[in-house]
Amino acid sequence: MRQSSWTRRNLLPVRDGRRRGNEGLDASSTLALAVAGVAAGLSGSVAGLASLFSYPALLAAGLPPVVANVTNTVSLFGSTVGSVVGSRLELRGQLGRTLRLGALATAGGACGAALLLSTPPEAFEAVVPYLIALGSVVLLAREPIRRLAGRRASRAGAGRTPVPLMGAILLIGVYAGYFGAAAGVLLLAALAASSAEPLAVSNAVKNAVLGAANLVAALAYAFLAPVDWAAAAALAVGGLAGSRLGPVLFRRLPERPLRVGIALAGLALAVHLWLAAS
Template sequence: MGADSVLLLAVAGVASGLTGSIAGLASLFSYPALLAAGLPPVAANVTNTVALFANTAGTAAGSREELRGQGRRLLRLALLAAAGGSVGAALLLSTPASAFGDVVPWLIALGSALILVREPLRRLAENSPHFTAGGLRARLPLAGAVLLVGLYGGYFGAAAGVLMLAVLSMSVNEPLRVTNAVKNIATGAANVTAAVAYAFLAPVHWAAAAALGLGCLVGSRIGPVVVRRLPEKPLRVAIALAGLGLAVSLWWQGS
């Protein structure tokens, strides 16, 4: 791998760390950069998953303020996401890489739309006699959704953070910056689980992963600081629109 490719991946890593920690869209920059560096799709996918481990480390370090007091919640969500990530990694290693190709844009579009309409849907749910904010009926769908997003993150991962943010946003009433920090740890758990499997069983390009991961570490450390200073509603709209843009782009490429 030449110096130009290393520089490309490092810069893409910084952009991925920023967008990943802020909007859950790390792969918007990292995956195309790996393809541009000459990696085939499957190798790019697994290398991307390994490199984005740095995203979790950076956002955890940068979000200590938001994560304070969230220990039990983080443990529960991380275990669910990690279990899903393990299944997703197993699926990738045993099925064609294009298996989710048709459904991925629709999943991303759905998650983005849910972020946009979070408040009306939350009010509707809270006014429903079948909804209990802290009860079993609320927790079971959340657990299943986190597990499925973890599975998706372990398998492919593009905009998994958008999907996780949508799921968590519908389940709690808290500042977006807190939900975003929790989202980063949950998706990171799925990512780390899959990355361990890929490190031993898949064609990871380690030089590319190192260059990309270093950039991700820098960008993801800055991201939470940026989130604290941005107004919540415009940030939520920007995340949703970016997710919809990615969904359209992936649909266009696959058509």
């Protein structure tokens, strides 16, 4: 298979030196990544902001940005397992819906991984803050959007997935496979705005569907990108523990303050990324 010039320039040179200075993870770095994994798993399963903790921790451990990005995606598998196990109560009766949306997210995740391996990262980074801000605003305006979506769904027929939601899931899957920061905020906003179900159920479906997009991207990176497996393992173990607790906390917290808090955290991240890119 012919590799793109970006892949040869950015990925292949770091396969033999994945950390700056070719140094391995020491005990303190491993512990720091595991702790960051707990925070990432907890925040990811509750608010969809796992990368807010895991990606900076990988950079602090000495990984170059491209290696940190792909390693972060692989490590999120631990968070997916923990959050799905912790959300068994909310996922009852959601199998068919989750499989349908998961298939769309998987297709999007595969496309996102292909884009990362074949295009400059700057091509997408410029719009990331605006996407996160959009998802946050949708969460804040959930009620009027949900009422509108409910009227359209009733006209379309019960049990059918609205076409706009299908398109949104596919695009969010692309984003998750490519970069992924706050992809959970975008997905939770799309699910919450299209259904009258409790936010805890939307969050559980979000965790499972987003996990599908991350998994297919992680499989691609495992074979085609310079994953730092020691760092990924440390993050994944912490993420498994943190994400197992997230759904338990989510179902006990009041819905409206939680939704507003997630939206405000997403807006703060959007502003941070916008300032960093300026």
